Amino acid sequence: MPLNRRILIAASLSITFALAPLTGVFAASPAPAKGEHGMVVTAQHLASEVGIGVLKRGGNAVDAAVAVGYALAVVYPNAGNIGGGGFMTIRFKDGKSTFLDFRERAPLAATKTMYLDKDGNPVKGASLDGYLAVGVPGSVAGLEMAREKYGKLSRQDLMAPAIGYARDGFILNQGDVASFAGSADRLAKDPAAAAIFLKPDGKPYGIGERLVQPDLAASLVAISEKGTDAFYKGAIADAIVKASGAKGGILAKPDFEQYAVRELKPVTCTYRGYEITSSPPPSSGGVIICEILNVLEGYPLSYLGAGSAETVHVMVEAMRYAYVDRNSALGDPDFVDNPVSKLLDKAYAKDIRDKIDPFRAGVSQDLMPKGFGESKETTHYSIIDDEGNAVAVTYTLNGSFGAGVVADGTGILLNNEMDDFTQKPGVPNLYGLVQGEANAIQPKKTPLSSMSPTVVAKDGKPFMVIGSPGGSRIITITLEAIVNVIDHGMNIQEAIDAPRIHHQWLPDKVYVEPFGLSPDTEKLLAGMGYHLDLADQTWGQAAGILVGGKSLAEVEKGGGARYNGAIDSRAASGEALGY
Numbered sequence: 025m026p027l028n029r030r031i032l033i034a035a036s037l038s039i040t041f042a043l044a045p046l047t048g049v050f051a052a053s054p055a056p057a058k059g060e061h062g063m064v065v066t067a068q069h070l071a072s073e074v075g076i077g078v079l080k081r082g083g084n085a086v087d088a089a090v091a092v093g094y095a096l097a098v099v100y101p102n103a104g105n106i107g108g109g110g111f112m113t114i115r116f117k118d119g120k121s122t123f124l125d126f127r128e129r130a131p132l133a134a135t136k137t138m139y140l141d142k143d144g145n146p147v148k149g150a151s152l153d154g155y156l157a158v159g160v161p162g163s164v165a166g167l168e169m170a171r172e173k174y175g176k177l178s179r180q181d182l183m184a185p186a187i188g189y190a191r192d193g194f195i196l197n198q199g200d201v202a203s204f205a206g207s208a209d210r211l212a213k214d215p216a217a218a219a220i221f222l223k224p225d226g227k228p229y230g231i232g233e234r235l236v237q238p239d240l241a242a243s244l245v246a247i248s249e250k251g252t253d254a255f256y257k258g259a260i261a262d263a264i265v266k267a268s269g270a271k272g273g274i275l276a277k278p279d280f281e282q283y284a285v286r287e288l289k290p291v292t293c294t295y296r297g298y299e300i301t302s303s304p305p306p307s308s309g310g311v312i313i314c315e316i317l318n319v320l321e322g323y324p325l326s327y328l329g330a331g332s333a334e335t336v337h338v339m340v341e342a343m344r345y346a347y348v349d350r351n352s353a354l355g356d357p358d359f360v361d362n363p364v365s366k367l368l369d370k371a372y373a374k375d376i377r378d379k380i381d382p383f384r385a386g387v388s389q390d391l392m393p394k395g396f397g398e399s400k401e402t403t404h405y406s407i408i409d410d411e412g413n414a415v416a417v418t419y420t421l422n423g424s425f426g427a428g429v430v431a432d433g434t435g436i437l438l439n440n441e442m443d444d445f446t447q448k449p450g451v452p453n454l455y456g457l458v459q460g461e462a463n464a465i466q467p468k469k470t471p472l473s474s475m476s477p478t479v480v481a482k483d484g485k486p487f488m489v490i491g492s493p494g495g496s497r498i499i500t501i502t503l504e505a506i507v508n509v510i511d512h513g514m515n516i517q518e519a520i521d522a523p524r525i526h527h528q529w530l531p532d533k534v535y536v537e538p539f540g541l542s543p544d545t546e547k548l549l550a551g552m553g554y555h556l557d558l559a560d561q562t563w564g565q566a567a568g569i570l571v572g573g574k575s576l577a578e579v580e581k582g583g584g585a586r587y588n589g590a591i592d593s594r595a596a597s598g599e600a601l602g603y
């Protein structure tokens with residue numbers, strides 16, 4: 025059947041069923057949280073309370089983001105961190121925006137082949153476990169720069185809640201303990217990590233038990249009193265360098281002394297009249313989200329319908345083309361000339377659409393560039409304040425509990441971000457990404473990321489704040505939440521909870537969350553040539569805010585709550601809090 029005819033059928037079907045959402049009573053998801061003055065959405069309820077507390081005592085969204093960043097390092101230790109790095113996208117009340125890159129850098133002694141054996145093959149686990157996997161952390165420098173440049177409150181004020189939770193402890197709930205249990209074997213291998221995150225009998229903590237982290241409290245107090253120097257020039261850096269030297273790592277004091285945050289221009293694009301502001305390289309996130317949206321703009325997604333075979337088809341093809349670009353062309357902007365303007369060009373998106381067969385799946389191998397040889401381990405939070413300043417932060421240790429190591433006396437878990445580099449062209453990393461030379465390891469270089477803290481605006485006003493963990497899937501998780509709101513009319517909670525699909529060029533598979541597609545849709549897609557991977561686990565933990573109503577329909581009608589927050593139903597410990 026020609027595509028146009030199928031679109032017409034889809035259109036008439038959507039008219040028939042348009043009545044269902046209008047009744048508005050039964051939703052597949054709980055109602056979003058409401059707020060008139062501010063909203064904080066994080067993956068751990070105590071951190072959300074910390075953020076709301078900051079807004080209520082006069083801090084702005086950046087202050088709240090800084091306090092939440094430190095709090096998550098204590099109450100969400102599998103991903104919240106001061107031993108890792110991340111990105112902050114800020115859209116100010118006047119419509120200007122900026123981006124802080126406080127992601128890890130490769131140590132000065134890093135080499136392109138540092139994870140390969142003498143025969144040129146990757147050494148299993150070398151980029152994931154232990155000190156050799158650790159990139160120079162950026163979180164402390166990033167949070168402090170955000171506060172100094174754009175915050176209003178003192179460092180001591182913003183760090184106090186985190187220090188309190190580290191020193192006095194906090195009671196673990198079901199969501200908290202799940203992350204410890206899953207990583208117990210790994211944590212047991214490092215005595216300093218085991219002493220913090222496992223009980224004296226070696227077992228993980230249970231529900232209702234209290235986790236106290238006195239060494240981390242001492243490190244946070246030192247940072248609170250002395251600022252970033254306490255981390256990068258003082259005893260903390262010394263302790264990490266010492267442990268690294270003793271246990272097979274290459275971190276040296278100059279790595280810490282030379283660490284610098286980069287303030288960059290965010291990537292921007294438009295999608296059906298909405299303005300997207302997201303992460304530039306060294307993230308691939310913003311560029312690839314925009315590239316996919318530019319391709320999708322040419323298809324009537326709302327008529328094709330959420331979860332239909334045709335919607336999945338065009339989304340997967342757009343993802344396939346965009347991830348080829350991600351994996352072959354992008355890298356740290358200080359080292360690589362990123363073809364950002366080409367990838368963001370609407371004409372380039374049209375070229376991609378012209379290559380998409382309306383009836384057949386593409387073949388990833390056919391897109392191989394010339395010369396080209398999951399999890400809950402990151403966390404995203406979204407904040408908006410009474411003035412309309414919007415902040416999206418995604419930061420990470422990479423794998424759950426990072427490299428699984430803590431330098432004695434610091435209480436600080438260290439990242440394994442080095443795995444995000446290309447170890448060898450063609451060899452997949454932790455997230456199955458097959459990457460090329462642009463992302464090869466070099467001293468002081470930042471590995472390419474997928475983290476996509478994003479703010480969407482409409483008519484010059486903030487509309488949506490969104491992002492997620494999920495490794496290489498962060499990009500499609502964030503994208504799908506945006507499309508679900510703008511094209512499919514879902515409210516912010518439904519848009520985040522809706523089952524996900526993912527394609528990343530290689531492997532050439534469409535990943536589908538449990539119950540993500542109906543069996544007949546699966547059959548249609550298989551008939552078009554798709555290889556479906558029906559996952560038995562969900563992925564991602566998006567955190568989002570919609571401004572002016574819980575859904576686009578409510579925003580357009582007027583009269584909805586000013587701020588509507590949603591934490592992913594997949595995030596067992598998170599909370600959206602408004603006031």
Ligand code: DON
Pocket residue numbers: 398399400401402420421422423441444472473474475492493494495496498
């Ligand atoms: O920067 C990146 O793309 C990855 N290090 C993110 C890792 C991640 O999201 C893990 N959590 N699920």
